[in-house]
Amino acid sequence: MGIAERKGREKAERETLIVATARQIAEAESWEAVTIRRLAREIEYSQPVLYAHFSNRDDIVAAVALQGFSELAAQLGEAVAKAASPQDALLRTSATYLDFALSRPALYEAMFVLPTGLLFGDAETRQELRAGFDAITVAVAPFCDHAEVVAETLWAALHGLAELERSNRIRPDLRDQRIMLVAQAIVAAKA
Known part of the structure; x- marks a missing residue:
């Protein structure tokens, strides 16, 4: 060497x-x-x-966030792969996302709350960021014609639910019902 x-x-x-x-x-x-x-x-x-x-703390936070995005993408991909049906994939993806956000609060904060300079929805979006979004897109695709828009909307809804639950603003015992409502709205949109 x-x-x-x-x-x-x-x-x-x-x-x-x-x-x-x-x-x-x-x-x-x-x-x-x-x-x-x-x-x-x-x-x-x-x-x-x-x-x-x-160069600064934000760059370290970004490096942690990239690890988190890779971990989240792997878990979301696994959730989709284990699903017995398209609706099961949607439910599993949503539950996995929320479980991830709530079980790793500091990691989730690095990924979605703290300043990092990591860009989404851009031609320069890094693969680590894109992979998790792609897993969500796969989960919603059977229920819509514009999967990326629906995936963004699901992601926004899940992020909002995660942040509200993380800050104790909504009841954690109703998480499954909220996931079901979000999934039903996506499934119903196709009909």
């Missing part, structure tokens, strides 16, 4: 450590606790080393 290869591997390992540590701190304490100074102390590198990898 050459010097350049070794340095590249070491840089990737440091970036992985920075992102993993940021994610751990955020899940344990909140994103407010994640600072460059704190990360440097936790991973035992100087702040300039962190700045050599990420």
Whole structure:
């Protein structure tokens, strides 16, 4: 292994450590606790080393968000694959999305609430972001002619439900009924 290869591997390992540590701190304490100074102390590198990898905290949040989008896409894809029918796929996708959002609050916040510079609905949209949207599109496609618009609408509805439940503004014991209502609206739209 050459010097350049070794340095590249070491840089990737440091970036992985920075992102993993940021994610751990955020899940344990909140994103407010994640600072460059704190990360440097936790991973035992100087702040300039962190700045050599990420220009600011928002870039670290974006790296965490990209991991989250990959994880969400995998779970949504699995939900669609396990479905027994198109309506089951729609219900499973919706439930999986909400379960993901509610079980990983700091990760979900990095993905959808905090500033990251990650763009959706753009020609430059990264594949990690696109994959989750594609899984939602597959779930709604049997029920509509304009799957991308319906997928965006379902995503918006699920995001709203997730945020309302995360902030204790709606009752969690009625989640299944809300999912059913959203799914029924999509199914009925085709009729």
